Amino acid sequence: KAGVTQTPRYLIKTRGQQVTLSCSPISGHRSVSWYQQTPGQGLQFLFEYFSETQRNKGNFPGRFSGRQFSNSRSEMNVSTLELGDSALYLCASSLGQGAQLYGYTFGSGTRLTVV
């Protein structure tokens, strides 16, 4: 059974640019959540999508957005990149809405570096 696939694995962008990250959840999983991981802030929740609808959102500025497609694949977009956006972005899939019921399976992440 394939795991959670995130592409690309590494990305270098310049300040002011925008970036799109992709996540393919485990087959049959309908919920996708995104987290930002940094050494200083740890794992911070960005948003959760279920059935193509954003169900929850963390405390990030509007430059961070996402969407989910009918096949449960998800993308997140960051516009007007800042140096502080450099982080590991993790996608987590879950069987249904609510990781408290089903648990998360994480991908290996996309390492974004903003220069």
Place this chain on the structure above:
Amino acid sequence: QQQVKQSPQSLIVQKGGISIINCAYENTAFDYFPWYQQFPGKGPALLIAIRPDVSEKKEGRFTISFNKSAKQFSLHIMDSQPGDSATYFCAAPYSSASKIIFGSGTRLSIRP
């Protein structure tokens, strides 16, 4: 903003020893407390989770102890092995939404 407080930040244990990591949480409407293990270059992986209808759950060398009245739970790794060297995160459900809040992480090193 609800928080999950995790300690210690780092831990060094001799091979064969017991590793103990602690977490404290604030109010939550959901009863599900997982621990995740993360190796360098990988995403966190679910290690063990507890629902507080029990005070302890054991899976192999890993045990979660849960104290609902104190709002604390801990991970015990018995007979710690070098392969256990990783970063461990506790987590708790956010009180009013179906999302998980993670602790700040504990970097565990097991000395051979």
